[in-house]
Amino acid sequence: MDEHVMRLYARTGEVFVGGSGATLVDEKGNEFLDFLGGIAVSALGHGHPRLIEELRDQTGRLVHTSNLFRHPYTEDVAQRIARLTGLANVFFANSGTEANEAALKLARVHHHRRGELERTGFVALEGSFHGRTMGSLSVTHTAKYRTPFEPLVPGVCFVAPEDIATxxxxxxxxxxxxxxxxPIQGESGVRNLSPEFLRAARDICTRTGTVLIHDEVQAGCGRTGTFLSADAADVKPDVVTLAKPIAAGLPMGVMVASAPFAETLQPGDHGTTFGGGPFVLRAARVFLDELEHGGLQQAAAQRGEQLQAGLLQLCGDFEIALEPRGRGLMAGLRLSVDVKDVQRRLFAAGLITTTAGADVLRLLPPYVVTAAQVDRGMSLIASVLKELSPR
Ligand SMILES: Cc1ncc(COP(=O)(O)O)c(C=O)c1O
Structure with missing residues (x-):
């Protein structure tokens, strides 16, 4: 089985070959309800007719030219993202970790150009996950991801979430x-930072001239009911990073910065060969169009509320379900039983999920998930929790 592929992922052995909406189909024709969404990526679900049509068309026109040239979609997509984030300028990358690398580099170059040459350190939070490249890994807290790769970027300090004084x-x-x-920590357990903490962090950064970077790679792009999850706390960062759903399944990361920070950058400071090519931008256009004009944002918000209400109900019905986590379609359920066992049983019952941290079942359905599918997902989880509950 995949003998020549590096053994980096704990795979289930299942082989998926097709899908439609929030349903995936394996090679034997079995259907699964997809509450993983390609790890928060497949917002439009699988086999989205408009996406298929537009990407077919784009393949026939132009796939890649390089960042030495503009394309009609470059400014179009950048302008939409700038408007949706309330920030000014966009850098197109290819993944979440690359968007974060760009943000960290922007912060350093900003201070460097102002003659503040000692201003090179980064503060991040305990429980953070920002990606696997050296810079992003340096601000990622979990020891198992970091330790084998040390030494990392020096000058990083971690603070406990909610500890404003520290x-x-x-x-x-x-x-x-x-x-x-x-603003909502994903990998470490779908933990919402409080609006008070987010506002305090904003205030301290403003007072000290520190660049505030929000990593919305997992929580952003409408998943929680608003375009940015921090919009709910009415907090605007200086820089925000996005990725996962933004190009509807194609690889794309974005760093967006407010004008004073974006204007620091000069040609040659940073770059990428592939980022922001016509093919991925066409996919991003489809996603953003569906979100803003196709009712997808409203649908995601409604299904997200339904999902959260369902998880709350499970916590009322089963003692082993301790607490709902997250917001909207970025959802978690903290359990007192082995969460990997729950994930395996759900998979056997036809529901694809993932976990976060040690004890949280994580649900990241496509935004196109239907009300009936959310109900079905909840009833499958209820059946497994019933099996595992003490009698
Ligand atoms: C919050 C956050 N930041 C960054 C990343 C890294 O993104 P990528 O895997 O696209 O590099 C992830 C991936 O899970 C993430 O959840």
């Missing part, structure tokens, strides 16, 4: 370039 001390006006945080 954050205040950690952000040193002469040494800290940026604070990076996920």
């Amino acid at each position: 954050l205040e001390q950690a952000l040193e006006p002469r040494r800290t370039a940026a604070l990076i945080l996920e």
Whole structure:
């Protein structure tokens, strides 16, 4: 089985060959309800007719030219993302970790150009996950991801989420370039940061001239009911990073910055061969169009509320279901039983999920999931929790 592929992923052995909406089909023709969505990527689900049609058309026109040339979609997509985020300028990358690398580099170059040469440090939060490249890994907290690859970028300090007093001390006006945080921490357990903490972080960064980077790679792009998850707390970062669903399944990361920070960058400071090519931008256009004008944002918000209400209900019905987590279609359920066992049983019953941290079942359905599918997902989870509940 995949003998020549590096053994980096704990795969189930299942082979999926097709799908439609929130349903995936394996090679034997079995159907699965997809509450993983390609790990928060497949917002339009599988086999989306408009996406298929537009990508077929784009393949016949133009796939790649390089960033030495503009394309009609370049400014179109950038302008839409700038409007939706309330920020000014966009850099197109190819993944979440690359978007974060760009954000960290932007923070450093911003201070460097102002003559603040010592201002190179980063503050991040305990429980953070920002990606696997050296810079993003340096601000990722979990030891198992970091330790084999040390030494990483020096000058990184981690602060516990919600600890405003320690954050205040950690952000040193002469040494800290940026604070990076996920407004809803994904990998470590779908943990919402409080609006008070997000606002305090904003205030301290403004006071100290520290660049505030929000990593919305997993929580952003409408998944939680608003375009950015931090919109719910009415907090605007200086820089935001996006990826996962933004090009409807094609690889794309985005760094968006407000004008004073974006204007720091000069030609040659940063770049990429593939980022922002016509093919991925066409997919991003479809996603953003569906989100804004095709009713997808409203649908995601409604299904997200239904999902959260369902999880709350499960916590009322089963003692082993401890707490719903997350917001909208970025959802978690903290359990007192082995969460990997629950994930395996759900898979056997036809529901694809994932886990986060040690004890959280994580649900990231496509935005096109139907009300009936959310109900079905909840009843499959209820059946497994019933099997595992003490009698
Ligand atoms: C919050 C967050 N940031 C960054 C990343 C890294 O994204 P990618 O895997 O596209 O590099 C992830 C991936 O799960 C993520 O959840």
